[in-house]
Amino acid sequence: MEITVNKPLAETFGWLQTGAKRIDLQDKIQNISYVLGPGESRVLFLEDPGASEYEITLGEGARLDMVQLREASGKDLSYNNVRVTCGDKAYFGWYRVVLGGAESYDNCSVNLAGRESSFTANVCYRLDGTEKYDLNCEAIHTGKRTESAISASGVLADKASKLMRGTIDFRTGCSGSVGNETEDVLLLSEEVRNQSVPVILCSEEDVVGNHGASIGRPDEDMLFYMETRGVDEETACEMLARAKIDSVIRKIPDASIQEKIRARVQRGE
Amino acid sequence: MLEFRLRSLDIFAKTEMPNWGPSIEGLNMDNIVTYVRPNTERMHTDWNDVPEDIKNTFERLGIPQSERESLAGVGAQYDSELVYHNVRKEVAEQGVIYTDLESALRGEYADMIRFHFMKLVPPEDHKFAALHGAVWSGGSFVxxxxxxxxxxxxxxxxxxxxxxxGQFEHTLIIVDKGARLHFIEGCSAPKYNVANLHAGCVELFVGEDATLRYSTIENWSKNMYNLNTxxxxxxxxxxxxxxxxxxxxHVSYLYPMSVLAGKGARCEFTGVTFAGAGQNLDTGCKVVHNAPDTxxxxxxxxxxxxxxxxxxxxxxxxxxKAHGSKSxxxxxxxxxxxxxxxDTIPAMDIRTNKADVGHEAKIGRISDEAVFYLMSRGLSEEEAKALIVSGFAENVSKELPLExxxxxxxxxxxEMKGAIG
Structure with missing residues (x-):
């Protein structure tokens, strides 16, 4: 894998939530590019440096799993911009765990340019207090028979707010492609704010795109069942929140990274 | 009203064109005639009195036939004015008022109309709502x-x-407590080489425990800019x-909006959009849950x-405020x-945990197997595809009266003719 540290891009922050001023990070951003040659395979574990941009190029058949953790005790502001171009049969997996932080801005944009390239995004977050999370995730299908699966699940408590824009973009010529997006948000307080904009753009006939979202409170029947088993509502909600985070951690293809993140989750509790 | 029109015109002049949807560059407002008086002196209540050329147009569209067979009342607007309005005797006897808006503004319901007119859609809402406030003419009051x-x-x-x-009719419907109504709106125009504009406005007030079904089959010509609210x-x-x-x-911006203002209020939106050659149709809806159990x-x-x-x-x-709401x-x-x-662009903004919101979207093509099966039963490929598309749009057709x-x-x-090759 070739790693280069570059000059930061003149990022426009166009995808940031309105009101999130042009954050004064321009000269603090570290811009790193990763190039994986044909057939290479890596798992990367990255913790937020505060502001970072990643330019990733995956050669034919290359495979990169990128795990990014945002800890509750991290810097107030996190800016994380990941841009990926996939060659033929390349795969990019993005695992994003956000355990808190005053303001977090994430962008993950993947161009599935190569034939049969694929992308999965697994995002989980747990926010409370007045924490804000702004997430933009897009899968751009340009190559034939490409696949994407974007999945986000999280928990909002207190006055936390979250905005997720997920886009599956089927460009002309990407015949045989499939894109799926799911979102599952658990709301634990009357003062939370959840905004979701799941977008499917399509200019190719021979594709299949699906999106499903479920947003709301914990299921009352389930809470009742838990209470009959001696688990109060607060504990039940805590278990649900932990389960959502763990459902993403379990998918990380490296047991040592899984353990590291679980330890951070417990430390943050 | 003159003061209101002038204020709206001022807002129109100051408001920018929308920059987020389909292009409306082909719409030159300087070329749009905002009022065209039809060739008749007044509105008629007897079909035989309607001038021959106008009558022929509506006869070809089957309007009087529908009135006889399946409607409780009909209003027909030709260009900027209503030319015909009639309501069945038994419906009128229930106290139902169905008339043109302009004469109603001078009748016993004038205060009611003034109280409601452009309150749901104020001229400040967007540029073409302002234009509507300035130049509206025709339309119905129910x-x-x-x-x-x-x-x-x-x-x-x-x-x-x-x-x-341009056509700028205003439809104002008030369904009072416990009442029920089905209102159908139809629209059409011949195709010209110049742009036409439809910037109508529909305001619906549904009272406590009342039900209103508002159905539209819109078939404007393919040179029309349909910027209706x-x-x-x-x-x-x-x-x-x-x-x-x-x-x-040619271009549509159409998003009927429902404000669920009372406890237990409900909204159902069922729609189908068919965009063919040269069309850019941006349609959808908006729902605001602003009361419990909606x-x-x-x-x-x-x-x-x-x-x-x-x-x-x-x-x-x-x-x-919308505790216990579901969407x-x-x-x-x-x-x-x-x-x-x-493209599918849905947005959800949820500000309470005491609500359940679900969303699903799918995009795909006609299954080759389904076409093959129908062709093996003797249908041509064109017929097979048309049948499948009709079935796809069944969510709307099954909600409409048979005709x-x-x-x-x-x-x-x-629309499906020539879909092959």
């Missing part, structure tokens, strides 16, 4: 008194016949049902063919070729 149940539908039909003209406010226990078929227009169900289908662009755009807002949005899109485009469902399926069949 009042259904408490408890009245209008069993058969009322219909307004809008025909824009003049080239380069529709909005409903629903009180406690009331229900608004939108049934919407969008087939015509519910909304949105179910739409979009079809794109021969380079047509269809965009489904929706917004569901659940305010902090479900489902949209499906069908791409008939790779020249076309179909209108047949009309809608005919429109689909016409």
């Amino acid at each position: 009042y259904v008194p408490p408890g009245a149940d209008v069993e058969i539908p009322l219909q307004s039909y809008f025909r824009l016949n003049a080239p380069g003209a 529709k909005r409903a406010k629903v009180e406690k226990g009331g229900k608004i049902e939108w049934v919407s078929g969008s087939f015509g227009s 519910s909304s169900y949105v179910n739409t289908r979009s079809i794109s063919k021969s380079g047509g662009i269809s965009t489904f755009r929706s917004a569901v807002v659940v305010s902090s 479900s949005v489902s949209c499906e899109s069908l791409m008939l070729d790779s020249e076309s485009r179909s 209108y469902a047949v009309e809608m399926n005919n429109l689909i069949r016409i």
Whole structure:
């Protein structure tokens, strides 16, 4: 894998939530590019440096799993911009765990340019207090028979707010492609704010795109069942929140990274 | 009213063109005639009195025939004025008022109209709402008194016949406590080489425990810019049902909005949009849950063919007051070729944890197996595809009275002609 540290891009922050001023990070951003040659395979574990941009190029058949953790005790502001171009049969997996932080801005944009390239995004977050999370995730299908699966699940408590824009973009010529997006948000307080904009753009006939979202409170029947088993509502909600985070951690293809993140989750509790 | 019109004109001049949807660069407002008087002295209540040329147009559209067979009342607008209005005796005897808005403004319901007119859609809402406030003409006023149940539908039909003209009719419907109404709106125009504009406005007030179904089959000509605004406010226990078929227009911006203002208010939106060659139809809906125990169900289908662009755009807002509310949005899109485009842009803004919101969207193509099966049963490929598309749009057709469902399926069949190759 070739790693280069570059000059930061003149990022426009166009995808940031309105009101999130042009954050004064321009000269603090570290811009790193990763190039994986044909057939290479890596798992990367990255913790937020505060502001970072990643330019990733995956050669034919290359495979990169990128795990990014945002800890509750991290810097107030996190800016994380990941841009990926996939060659033929390349795969990019993005695992994003956000355990808190005053303001977090994430962008993950993947161009599935190569034939049969694929992308999965697994995002989980747990926010409370007045924490804000702004997430933009897009899968751009340009190559034939490409696949994407974007999945986000999280928990909002207190006055936390979250905005997720997920886009599956089927460009002309990407015949045989499939894109799926799911979102599952658990709301634990009357003062939370959840905004979701799941977008499917399509200019190719021979594709299949699906999106499903479920947003709301914990299921009352389930809470009742838990209470009959001696688990109060607060504990039940805590278990649900932990389960959502763990459902993403379990998918990380490296047991040592899984353990590291679980330890951070417990430390943050 | 003059003061209101001038204020609206001022807002229109100061408001920017929308920059977020389909291009409306081809619409030169300096070329749009905002008022075209039809060739008749007054509005008629007897079909035989309507001037021959206007009568022939509506006869070809089947309006008087529908009135005889399946409607409780009809209003027919030709260019900027209503030329015919009639309501069945038994419906009038229930106290139902169905008349043109301009004469109602001078009658016993004038205060009621002034109280409601452009309150749901104020001129500040957007540029073309302001234009509507400034130049509106024609349109209908319906009042259904408490408890009245209008069993058969009322219909307004809008025909824009003049080239380069705009139609700015205003529809105001008030369904009082416990009453029930089905209102049907139809629109068409011949095709010219110059742009036409439709910037109508529909304001619907649904009282406590009342139900209003508002159905539209829109078949404007393919040179029309359809920038219409529709909005409903629903009180406690009331229900608004939108049934919407969008087939015509060159460009559409159409998002009927429902404000669920009373406890237990409900909204159902069922829509189909068919975008063919040269069409860019941006349609959808908006629902605001602003009271406890409200519910909304949105179910739409979009079809794109021969380079047509269809965009489904929706917004569901659940305010902090809407405890116990539920919303479900489902949209499906069908791409008939790779020249076309179909986008789905739904937004959800949830501000309480005491609500359940679900959304699902699908996009795909006609299954080759289904076409093959139908062809093995003797249908041509064109017929097979038309049948499948009609089935895809069934969510709307099954909600329409039979005559209108047949009309809608005919429109689909016409649009599907030449879909092969």
